[in-house]
Amino acid sequence: MADDGMLMNFELGGGPLKPQVKFKGGSWRDRKRAEKSAKLGSRPAAAARGSDDEQRSAKRQKIDGFGSGRRAEGELPHRSDLARKKSADHGTPGQKKHAGPPGNRQVVSRLFSFNPEQKTTFEEEEEWKEPEATNAPLLTVANFGSLTISSRLVEALAKMNLERPTAIQQKVIPHMLSSSSDAFVQAETGSGKTFSYLLPMLHRVLLLSGGGEKIHRDSGVFAIIVSPTRELAKQTHTVLEQLIRPFPWLVSTAITGGESKKAEKARLRKGINFLVATPGRLADHIDNTKALNLGTVRWLILDEGDRLMDLGFEEDLKKAIEALKQVKVSSTLASGVSLEPLPDRRVTVLCSATMKLNVQKLGEMSLADATFLAVEKGDETVGENKDEQAVHKAPAQLHQSHIIVPAKLRLVTLVAYLKSVFSRRGHTMKAIIFMSCAHTVDFHYELLKIPENAEAPQPTSKDMPSNDAPSKETPSKDASTKNTQSKDSENVSKTVAKAAYITSAASPEVVLHRMHGSLSQPVRTATLKSFSACKSPSLLITTDVSSRGLDIPSVDLVIEYDPAFSFDDHIHRIGRTARAGRSGDATIFLLPGAEEGYIELLKASGSPSSLSYESVLQKGLMTKLEFPVETTAKPQDGQTYHDKAETLQLHLEQRLLIDNKRLELARNGFKSHIRAYATHTKEERVHFDITQLHLGHVAKAFGLRDPPGGIGAGIERKAQKGKKEHWRTVKGGKKDADSDDDDAAKLEQKPARDAIMRKSRMLMSGASEFNIG
Numbered sequence: 001m002a003d004d005g006m007l008m009n010f011e012l013g014g015g016p017l018k019p020q021v022k023f024k025g026g027s028w029r030d031r032k033r034a035e036k037s038a039k040l041g042s043r044p045a046a047a048a049r050g051s052d053d054e055q056r057s058a059k060r061q062k063i064d065g066f067g068s069g070r071r072a073e074g075e076l077p078h079r080s081d082l083a084r085k086k087s088a089d090h091g092t093p094g095q096k097k098h099a100g101p102p103g104n105r106q107v108v109s110r111l112f113s114f115n116p117e118q119k120t121t122f123e124e125e126e127e128w129k130e131p132e133a134t135n136a137p138l139l140t141v142a143n144f145g146s147l148t149i150s151s152r153l154v155e156a157l158a159k160m161n162l163e164r165p166t167a168i169q170q171k172v173i174p175h176m177l178s179s180s181s182d183a184f185v186q187a188e189t190g191s192g193k194t195f196s197y198l199l200p201m202l203h204r205v206l207l208l209s210g211g212g213e214k215i216h217r218d219s220g221v222f223a224i225i226v227s228p229t230r231e232l233a234k235q236t237h238t239v240l241e242q243l244i245r246p247f248p249w250l251v252s253t254a255i256t257g258g259e260s261k262k263a264e265k266a267r268l269r270k271g272i273n274f275l276v277a278t279p280g281r282l283a284d285h286i287d288n289t290k291a292l293n294l295g296t297v298r299w300l301i302l303d304e305g306d307r308l309m310d311l312g313f314e315e316d317l318k319k320a321i322e323a324l325k326q327v328k329v330s331s332t333l334a335s336g337v338s339l340e341p342l343p344d345r346r347v348t349v350l351c352s353a354t355m356k357l358n359v360q361k362l363g364e365m366s367l368a369d370a371t372f373l374a375v376e377k378g379d380e381t382v383g384e385n386k387d388e389q390a391v392h393k394a395p396a397q398l399h400q401s402h403i404i405v406p407a408k409l410r411l412v413t414l415v416a417y418l419k420s421v422f423s424r425r426g427h428t429m430k431a432i433i434f435m436s437c438a439h440t441v442d443f444h445y446e447l448l449k450i451p452e453n454a455e456a457p458q459p460t461s462k463d464m465p466s467n468d469a470p471s472k473e474t475p476s477k478d479a480s481t482k483n484t485q486s487k488d489s490e491n492v493s494k495t496v497a498k499a500a501y502i503t504s505a506a507s508p509e510v511v512l513h514r515m516h517g518s519l520s521q522p523v524r525t526a527t528l529k530s531f532s533a534c535k536s537p538s539l540l541i542t543t544d545v546s547s548r549g550l551d552i553p554s555v556d557l558v559i560e561y562d563p564a565f566s567f568d569d570h571i572h573r574i575g576r577t578a579r580a581g582r583s584g585d586a587t588i589f590l591l592p593g594a595e596e597g598y599i600e601l602l603k604a605s606g607s608p609s610s611l612s613y614e615s616v617l618q619k620g621l622m623t624k625l626e627f628p629v630e631t632t633a634k635p636q637d638g639q640t641y642h643d644k645a646e647t648l649q650l651h652l653e654q655r656l657l658i659d660n661k662r663l664e665l666a667r668n669g670f671k672s673h674i675r676a677y678a679t680h681t682k683e684e685r686v687h688f689d690i691t692q693l694h695l696g697h698v699a700k701a702f703g704l705r706d707p708p709g710g711i712g713a714g715i716e717r718k719a720q721k722g723k724k725e726h727w728r729t730v731k732g733g734k735k736d737a738d739s740d741d742d743d744a745a746k747l748e749q750k751p752a753r754d755a756i757m758r759k760s761r762m763l764m765s766g767a768s769e770f771n772i773g
């Protein structure tokens with residue numbers, strides 16, 4: 001019978017090779033080995049118990065069985081078959097026989113031995129008490145009306161359940177209502193920066209109409225809001241649409257990469273008053289769309305300034321800023337309406353939750369005599385803050401934790417953690433897991449979802465509502481709703497599924513989502529919409545594409561399974577929870593060793609608590625553990641949580657071995673993860689030292705028995721030369737290292753390594769990840 005290379009890591013009983021078979025082909029060593037294996041394989045399981053030799057024999061049988069469908073019975077496999085089989089095979093040192101009943105014995109990788117020691121000891125911590133929220137609406141202010149904004153705007157806000165301003169809104173709104181000077185707005189994540197600039201702009205534009213309809217869509221563009229990502233641009237546009245709904249004579253639109261330029265041009269020709277844009281597309285329209293007249297523009301808002309610069313939009317932004325400078329500011333409209341209520345010069349407002357050097361550079365490019373508007377310690381001008389480096393706190397009510405997990409245990413600890421948090425929180429739980437790159441997202445999504453043939457939940461009309469305001473650009477809401485919903489369902493067919501493993505009696509259904517920049521724009525948009533609207537407990541696995549500005553209601557927990565590439569990114573990631581005064585939790589996974597040093601840095605953003613992975617495993621795995629597909633590894637009554645963790649790991653590994661597609665995802669995930677690891681910022685690389693990664697252990701976290709040949713091997717060999725730590729020496733033999741020579745050499749060659757790093761950076765944070773332009 002052909003086994004198609006699908007043999008798993010359990011003993012083979014009689015095995016595919018029969019002892020009486022005469023062996024042909026291969027070297028004499030291979031023939032001898034195969035004969036010996038066949039003999040051992042024919043012995044009863046009980047006799048074969050426990051010895052390492054026998055494990056190795058069982059392993060060889062599996063190697064020998066690989067590809068047997070294409071070879072005469074008894075003929076030995078070619079070396080290429082052996083090599084192919086090797087990476088899918090098991091049996092490296094550090095594996096043991098599972099202590100199950102005879103006849104059901106399995107090989108399990110040891111998860112709890114040979115792990116590096118955790119260096120940090122944590123004193124017993126006091127129970128965390130949630131402090132007063134720092135980004136909540138202010139109780140000391142009666143309502144938005146007290147900021148003297150239009151009563152119709154106050155009504156529109158009330159309809160959105162917004163009554164009182166937040167601290168930053170209280171600071172920015174009066175400034176923008178009365179002043180014509182530039183501003184730098186810095187405030188915590190989730191503190192309502194969007195309304196802080198939208199409300200005063202709208203108020204002043206409404207003064208032009210004097211409450212009537214003196215201005216129209218073709219009166220000109222009054223404000224341009226630049227957002228770094230398409231998602232953020234669309235989100236800001238949605239909020240804006242909600243605010244201007246009572247004023248049908250005002251029109252806004254979003255122009256973003258990934259949309260039809262022709263349709264955007266047509267909209268610009270018809271007339272727009274508020275334009276939300278991504279930088280690349282804005283620069284393109286400035287160059288190529290005559291209908292885009294900048295003469296009436298009085299506000300340029302640069303939202304998420306640090307991200308705009310991180311993503312390399314400096315040139316596009318320069319172009320927009322220069323183009324605006326070239327145009328004379330008109331004081332009346334062609335229709336004769338005076339523009340007096342608007343600022344008498346073009347005002348630029350730069351917003352950021354963090355203030356890195358590149359934001360300061362953007363400030364120098366775009367601002368003149370700007371006022372620094374922040375909630376803390378009074379106002380200062382931007383110039384006086386130039387030397388300040390980014391040390392920023394997360395909202396005080398955001399409860400942060402870290403968990404130091406050895407690499408081998410990461411995957412099972414993640415499953416256990418998710419299982420325990422979903423079972424604790426019950427039905428209203430939303431969580432986001434950040435991973436380093438698209439391939440790791442894809443792998444974990446595939447592994448954690450109920451496999452294909454099971455029906456994936458399609459967003460229903462209940463789950464895909466549009467809290468999007470009906471845009472005046474959308475011809476007929478009713479006509480398009482049905483169409484949009486069916487398109488959305490189609491778009492999320494590969495990004496939304498029911499989760500396996502992490503469900504519990506309290507959350508019998510958890511909806512899994514995945515999102516990254518390599519997905520097409522319609523898929524990204526539909527996936528976010530589904531996650532945002534999902535009424536069941538739901539989990540989004542994503543990259544940093546979701547870390548900035550996204551406002552997803554009621555996210556309770558952010559897990560940084562892979563730490564962010566920079567501390568600022570970390571602040572933005574965790575800021576997806578605890579928004580506008582709500583509570584929230586954030587947990588970061590760190591490896592023992594150098595990564596523990598990152599905890600000191602974390603303290604700059606709050607007071608993180610420590611979680612022990614042992615207690616996470618215990619909590620998560622001692623409740624009923626259910627596997628979505630059968631493999632020989634099964635959780636059994638009476639197992640300790642260590643046994644359960646190893647059973648779960650074995651089961652996950654077996655799932656890779658029976659499905660080449662999943663195995664490939666794991667290998668790609670591993671390789672991309674290692675490349676991504678090299679792209680931590682220079683200042684933080686001391687904590688994320690790639691030479692300290694034990695690749696064999698990291699491979700386990702991808703359900704792999706060995707690191708696949710590829711980028712990683714060179715790194716480990718390099719590290720091994722320098723340091724001979726006990727736990728590192730358990731890594732496989734010479735052949736493993738030799739087989740990866742090419743990559744090792746490549747990595748040690750600086751230009752090649754730099755190219756990889758550049759590519760990884762681009763993948764992680766550049767245009768290809770975000771598909772903006």
Ligand SMILES: Nc1ncnc2c1ncn2[C@@H]1O[C@H](COP(=O)(O)OP(=O)(O)OP(=O)(O)O)[C@@H](O)[C@H]1O
Nearest residue numbers: 137164165166189190191192193194353549551580
């Ligand atoms: N005054 C308010 N009262 C209650 N909720 C508010 C108020 N202002 C804003 N919000 C809500 O707070 C959330 C966060 O707002 P917003 O996205 O503008 O924050 P942000 O400061 O831009 O955050 P980030 O830096 O993460 O982008 C939104 O859901 C918004 O509706």
